[in-house]
Amino acid sequence: MEQERTAAAIAARERWGENPRAFVRTYGCQQNVADGEKIKGLLMEMGFGFTESAEEADFILFNTCAVREHAEDRVFGNVGALKNQKRRRPEVMIAVCGCMTEQSHVADRLKQSFPFVDIVFGTGAIHRLPGLMLEVLTQSKRAFLRGCQDEAQLEGLPIRRDGTSRAWVTAMVGCDNFCSYCIVPYVRGRERSREPGAILDECRGLIEAGYKEITLLGQNVNSYGKGLAGGVDFAGLLRELDKIPGDYRIRFMTSHPKDASEELFQVMAESEHIPHHIHLPFQSGNDRVLTEMNRRYTREKYLSLIKTARRLMPDITFTSDVIVGFPGETYEEFQDTLSLVREVEFSNLFTFIYSPRVGTKAASMPDPVSHEEKTKWFAELLRVQEEIAAKNCRALVGTKQRVLVESVNEKNGLLQGRTLGSLVVDFSGSPELVGEFAWVEVTEAKGWTLKGTEIKGGT
Numbered sequence: 001m002e003q004e005r006t007a008a009a010i011a012a013r014e015r016w017g018e019n020p021r022a023f024v025r026t027y028g029c030q031q032n033v034a035d036g037e038k039i040k041g042l043l044m045e046m047g048f049g050f051t052e053s054a055e056e057a058d059f060i061l062f063n064t065c066a067v068r069e070h071a072e073d074r075v076f077g078n079v080g081a082l083k084n085q086k087r088r089r090p091e092v093m094i095a096v097c098g099c100m101t102e103q104s105h106v107a108d109r110l111k112q113s114f115p116f117v118d119i120v121f122g123t124g125a126i127h128r129l130p131g132l133m134l135e136v137l138t139q140s141k142r143a144f145l146r147g148c149q150d151e152a153q154l155e156g157l158p159i160r161r162d163g164t165s166r167a168w169v170t171a172m173v174g175c176d177n178f179c180s181y182c183i184v185p186y187v188r189g190r191e192r193s194r195e196p197g198a199i200l201d202e203c204r205g206l207i208e209a210g211y212k213e214i215t216l217l218g219q220n221v222n223s224y225g226k227g228l229a230g231g232v233d234f235a236g237l238l239r240e241l242d243k244i245p246g247d248y249r250i251r252f253m254t255s256h257p258k259d260a261s262e263e264l265f266q267v268m269a270e271s272e273h274i275p276h277h278i279h280l281p282f283q284s285g286n287d288r289v290l291t292e293m294n295r296r297y298t299r300e301k302y303l304s305l306i307k308t309a310r311r312l313m314p315d316i317t318f319t320s321d322v323i324v325g326f327p328g329e330t331y332e333e334f335q336d337t338l339s340l341v342r343e344v345e346f347s348n349l350f351t352f353i354y355s356p357r358v359g360t361k362a363a364s365m366p367d368p369v370s371h372e373e374k375t376k377w378f379a380e381l382l383r384v385q386e387e388i389a390a391k392n393c394r395a396l397v398g399t400k401q402r403v404l405v406e407s408v409n410e411k412n413g414l415l416q417g418r419t420l421g422s423l424v425v426d427f428s429g430s431p432e433l434v435g436e437f438a439w440v441e442v443t444e445a446k447g448w449t450l451k452g453t454e455i456k457g458g459t
């Protein structure tokens, strides 16, 4: 592998000179963002610098998402737009990777209709990128590699992180749940967990380097540890991580309600570093729809989890994912989703209209409700959630919040920070605070965003 990487770096210099530049665009979830950081790590090791302009790049890569049709359409549009560039500058190399490429109909389409794409590789083949580039550079042919899920990429890849205060750390990859609407288990393979020691070392290193927030990633972090020796589970992993000394936060996503345990909430309640906030997707508030979705919990079970969490952490906030218009869902069933949203009062919701995915069970279910009708239900859900979010935000006016300052808003020059509950607060302050914690008094709630003023010297 080392030899392959070195040879690829030499071949890259021969083709593109001393300062080759790469354009890397990632779509989709944080898992993909984390993969993108590994891809950039490998490219950096090969001597690449990075550019935000595909026009200027020698190497162009799209790291794709397959979760909904809209995401796929954007990728085909953007990749298609590179055809002329490749004609003008044939030395440019174009690669497509990520979840879309693990679907055979997509890989076939890329092969046949996008001849200017040089490399296509799947979600388990990131570590092979330098080798694939070497093949293209030295043998003048296209390279395709999919369906490879070996362990090599779980550890030891260089990472070029996008942020300096927030970092993504992979806890596990893959998904075994096969929710009937979802493509992820098909494109990400089976669940595999990293060894706890490797995760602890990575987190320790990040905290020592000054990172203030670590988000542990997995499609279903609550099943972390399955298949590892030593009987470690996710709650146990969190307990160990929380012992690392320092001023930092640990978040995690995503939790599946079927595996979220009282033990997990207990660890959160007792921890020093885990915010009292959990992203717990419920998808639907109706039991028949949940069964059809193969979610393996009921509305009652979900609500009882919320109750347990609130008993242990009265200040806990929840965010969630919801699908509107699952095949066969009726308007009455959709009302159960609305009532659950009203009952729980999520601080934020990620809402999606059902999108059929080739090869999933739901894609072959009768789906009689029109897209137009689903769009109306969707708007109804958004209205309900906006009211709740606005109410939650109003309730915070006058409170003091410890925020992690993430950026300066280019438009108004205000700092933007995130509360423990993951809400965004805009406030005026010195740009030097970016990447640091600050205390802010919330002075105003505008819709579902917060404004505040810095409390200097606050503790």
Ligand code: SAH
Residues within 6 Å of the ligand: 067, 068, 181, 182, 183, 184, 218, 219, 220, 254, 255, 256, 281, 283, 321, 322, 323, 352, 353, 354, 355, 356, 357
């Ligand atoms: N592993 C996570 C979510 C992964 S995908 C979990 O189980 O919660 C992120 C979200 O996209 C899902 O929670 C779901 O709400 C949505 N989603 C997945 N497949 C979808 C589809 N076919 N159509 C619409 N939304 C979908």
Ligand code: SF4
Residues within 6 Å of the ligand: 175, 176, 177, 178, 179, 182, 183, 184, 185, 219, 220, 256
């Ligand atoms: Fe998809 Fe369900 Fe797995 Fe989440 S748990 S990635 S929704 S199959």
Ligand code: F3S
Residues within 6 Å of the ligand: 027, 028, 029, 030, 031, 032, 064, 065, 066, 067, 099, 183, 184, 187, 188
């Ligand atoms: Fe998309 Fe793949 Fe994530 S399908 S949501 S990028 S796991």
